[in-house]
Amino acid sequence: MAYLPSNITLLGTFLVIILFFTNHRITLGFGASNTTDSPAGFLECLTVELQSSNSATSHLIYTPNNSSYATLIQIENQRPAATFPEKPLLIFTPFYEHQIRLAIHCSKKLGVEIRLRSGGHDYEGLSSASEVTFMVVDLRNLRAVKIASNEKTAWVQAGATLGQLYHTLAQKSRTLAFTAGVCPTVGVGGHISGGGYGMMSRKHSLAADNIVDARVMNSDGQILNRRSMGEDLFWAIRGGGGTSFGIVLAFKVNLVTVPETLTVFNVTRTSEQNATQLVHRWQYIADKVDENLLLRLFLRSVTSPVTGNRTVIASFTTLYLGGVQDLLPLMKQQFPELGLVEKDCTEMSWIESVLFFAGLQNKPLDVLLETAPPSRQYFKGKSDYVQEPIPLDGLQGIWRFMHEEDEMGSRLELSPYGGVLNSFSESETPFPHRSGNIFIIEYGVYWHSSKGNNEEQGDQKHIKWMRRLYSYMATYVSKNPRAAYINYRDLDLGMNNNSAGNTTTCYEQARVWGMKYFKNNFQRLVRVKTKVDPTNFFRNEQSIPPYAAISVYSS
Numbered sequence: 001m002a003y004l005p006s007n008i009t010l011l012g013t014f015l016v017i018i019l020f021f022t023n024h025r026i027t028l029g030f031g032a033s034n035t036t037d038s039p040a041g042f043l044e045c046l047t048v049e050l051q052s053s054n055s056a057t058s059h060l061i062y063t064p065n066n067s068s069y070a071t072l073i074q075i076e077n078q079r080p081a082a083t084f085p086e087k088p089l090l091i092f093t094p095f096y097e098h099q100i101r102l103a104i105h106c107s108k109k110l111g112v113e114i115r116l117r118s119g120g121h122d123y124e125g126l127s128s129a130s131e132v133t134f135m136v137v138d139l140r141n142l143r144a145v146k147i148a149s150n151e152k153t154a155w156v157q158a159g160a161t162l163g164q165l166y167h168t169l170a171q172k173s174r175t176l177a178f179t180a181g182v183c184p185t186v187g188v189g190g191h192i193s194g195g196g197y198g199m200m201s202r203k204h205s206l207a208a209d210n211i212v213d214a215r216v217m218n219s220d221g222q223i224l225n226r227r228s229m230g231e232d233l234f235w236a237i238r239g240g241g242g243t244s245f246g247i248v249l250a251f252k253v254n255l256v257t258v259p260e261t262l263t264v265f266n267v268t269r270t271s272e273q274n275a276t277q278l279v280h281r282w283q284y285i286a287d288k289v290d291e292n293l294l295l296r297l298f299l300r301s302v303t304s305p306v307t308g309n310r311t312v313i314a315s316f317t318t319l320y321l322g323g324v325q326d327l328l329p330l331m332k333q334q335f336p337e338l339g340l341v342e343k344d345c346t347e348m349s350w351i352e353s354v355l356f357f358a359g360l361q362n363k364p365l366d367v368l369l370e371t372a373p374p375s376r377q378y379f380k381g382k383s384d385y386v387q388e389p390i391p392l393d394g395l396q397g398i399w400r401f402m403h404e405e406d407e408m409g410s411r412l413e414l415s416p417y418g419g420v421l422n423s424f425s426e427s428e429t430p431f432p433h434r435s436g437n438i439f440i441i442e443y444g445v446y447w448h449s450s451k452g453n454n455e456e457q458g459d460q461k462h463i464k465w466m467r468r469l470y471s472y473m474a475t476y477v478s479k480n481p482r483a484a485y486i487n488y489r490d491l492d493l494g495m496n497n498n499s500a501g502n503t504t505t506c507y508e509q510a511r512v513w514g515m516k517y518f519k520n521n522f523q524r525l526v527r528v529k530t531k532v533d534p535t536n537f538f539r540n541e542q543s544i545p546p547y548a549a550i551s552v553y554s555s
């Protein structure tokens with residue numbers, strides 16, 4: 001893997017750009033006459049381009065005729081494939097940054113949309129599914145992690161997973177860490193572009209708040225770093241969501257120092273064990289406790305083996321950046337109602353805590369290098385921000401939804417804010433959910449497809465359930481706008497007009513969902529988009545539109 005974000009690479013890149021632009025006639029913009037909806041045209045274009053840049057074509061291009069295509073297109077969530085039946089013309093898995101430029105060239109030449117994929121965990125599957133003809137640039141082979149322990153930074157390529165990043169850090173040191181999400185198979189490219197919340201976020205904030213440089217390929221195929229892209233674009237890629245502004249090739253991240261010994265616990269309480277009162281009380285302390293402490297709360301509904309009735313299980317899943325002897329008095333002072341005792345707690349290193357929260361405790365470290373196994377599950381997610389504690393009767397109402405007979409697969413994840421997250425202003429990065437938020441709710445419902453003759457028996461039933469719950473929650477969550485987290489993407493909030501051949505999106509249309517994800521940062525994101533990608537080359541059903549496209553659409 002020749003990944004060297006150094007002057008040598010920049011010089012090489014520059015030469016490749018010169019050669020490329022002198023040898024090839026570039027068709028700028030979409031609407032080229034050669035629009036194709038068969039793999040053949042794109043395949044031919046990409047093959048010719050790869051050969052003329054002296055790249056071997058094997059292990060780079062996968063069409064539906066290739067046996068690996070079906071595996072590569074797999075994502076965790078089966079629902080997007082059912083919603084968007086269009087399959088990619090081909091999947092391109094470059095090994096070198098400069099090869100991506102060839103896909104941009106063919107995309108422009110043939111008028112075929114590009115989808116970018118790093119880890120493939122988008123909640124609506126937008127990295128691998130679309131309503132229009134498209135191809136996928138899959139960055140899985142661009143996954144190098146290069147750590148500079150002396151300056152406590154690392155360059156991480158976008159196709160690396162969080163697990164690969166954590167694994168590499170653990171090889172270097174017990175106390176160097178990175179603050180990002182819990183699931184090891186999530187990709188760096190999509191995750192950091194949208195924020196990236198994890199178990200250390202009350203102490204060290206989001207992944208996106210710890211980015212100090214980046215390499216981005218724009219729609220002209222140029223590779224930019226922080227200095228050459230300018231502060232506007234550098235601001236936009238740190239929370240403005242994937243896709244809209246270019247292809248993130250790599251992020252330079254700031255690492256954090258953690259204590260040698262941390263403490264974890266996962267205490268569960270059912271309704272019969274006072275779960276409702278504990279959840280209610282948790283809301284008064286979750287964002288205010290010591291910032292070394294992050295108490296995440298998972299809620300699900302099960303049938304009690306004792307009573308045979310449905311009961312709520314509340315799991316208080318916690319990381320404390322310190323030893324158990326410091327944690328116990330803290331918990332006694334700040335959340336005595338939970339009744340935490342020493343035997344509930346386990347001391348461990350940071351990397352062991354990564355395995356613990358991923359449900360991989362006692363597995364060898366190399367499990368973090370694995371990619372997500374194929375799944376048959378369907379999933380729908382949504383999010384909400386809570387700014388005032390939900391009263392007891394409001395919680396009881398949520399339980400009634402979760403106890404509905406067909407919704408055993410529902411899960412609520414309540415993640416506390418506060419701590420250092422509050423020290424950022426709403427506009428410092430595109431991620432605006434700062435001071436004033438107690439916690440975020442992630443609503444999730446999982447099922448195995450059950451399509452029957454009756455629509456109500458099928459997938460729609462679960463999606464409708466989710467929408468009913470979301471509607472019920474309106475009283476208890478943030479308003480004007482009702483905020484949402486871009487990394488928990490939800491197309492119910494609104495979609496661009498992305499039908500075939502349409503590069504235009506109405507600002508008012510995008511503003512509906514844009515204000516929810518980004519509040520007033522939405523306008524600045526549109527301004528940045530207009531500057532860096534005026535032809536709307538990088539787009540999907542929920543990408544930031546440029547102003548230029550607005551005027552075309554509105555006229």
Ligand code: FDA
Nearest residue numbers: 118119120121122127181182187189190191197242243248
């Ligand atoms: P994927 O490859 O699907 O990309 C997501 C979006 O970014 C797509 O629109 C894609 O086109 C675009 N994109 C991808 N690579 C890009 C690149 N290099 N340049 C530009 N655009 C690019 N979140 C969180 O904050 N904390 C958490 O703990 C978790 N945990 C979690 C667990 C599980 C099981 C799932 C499915 C999801 C999460 N998430 C999460 C949400 C996660 O952060 C979010 O879905 C990310 O966008 C996933 O990034 P991937 O690269 O994996 O997805």
